[in-house]
Amino acid sequence: MIKANLNKLLMELPATVKLVAVSKFHPFEAIAEAYGAGQRIFAESRAQELYSKIETLDSFRQGMAEKAAAEGGDMDVAKAYMADVQWHFIGHLQTNKLKMVLPYVSLVHSVDSVRLLDAIDSWGRANDKITSVLIECHISSDESKQGFSMEEFSAFLSENKARGNVRVRGVMGMATLTDDEEIIRNDFSRLVKMSGMLRDTFGDGCNEISMGMSGDYRIAVEMGSTMVRIGSMIFGDREY
């Protein structure tokens, strides 16, 4: 099922759009199955859940290594198991949880404040890691959605502060939860505009636009998304 869902999506997505499989609330086995079907990028939205999945992967590898050692099998195969998996973080990140997330992820989509950006930068300086991030922009009319407002975004672009341990790669946003396509298109066009402002300030290295989920990825792709974050269409409904 997971494999068929992935193949269906990949047939549809242009080659330039990266597919981020959102595995939150699904067990590690579902990730392993998607990996077996060729998927490499997975995203989680809660620090603890990401961390425990990485621990599960570690214990899988260890189990395989012990088995290989006992049976004279190939240890390198065990060590290499899912070695090229990439983890992304897409949820609200508390500054006291950075150490559970930043060592393991190749991209944080959800930097929703300058304070968090600063915290990631100082963590990186202390731990010798440069973290790639996206600036989460508040584009929806849903009250609860976090992210930079246009005012905060403009202030951020004009502050001109150097942060050596973060690389801003682009923007991320979530459209209003609605069936009204026009509202979704308006939300996404705000994000595309903010992406342009970001590139004007930081240059072409920050051209990623993370937009589109199971319900609205077709519109997002049509409007210039470079990364879609898809959960339920791959893994099925989540049980909270």
Ligand SMILES: *Cc1c(COP(=O)(O)O)cnc(C)c1O
């Ligand atoms: C859960 C989540 C998704 C995936 O949602 P689906 O509707 O299951 O595709 C995408 N982005 C973020 C930020 C999420 O929290």
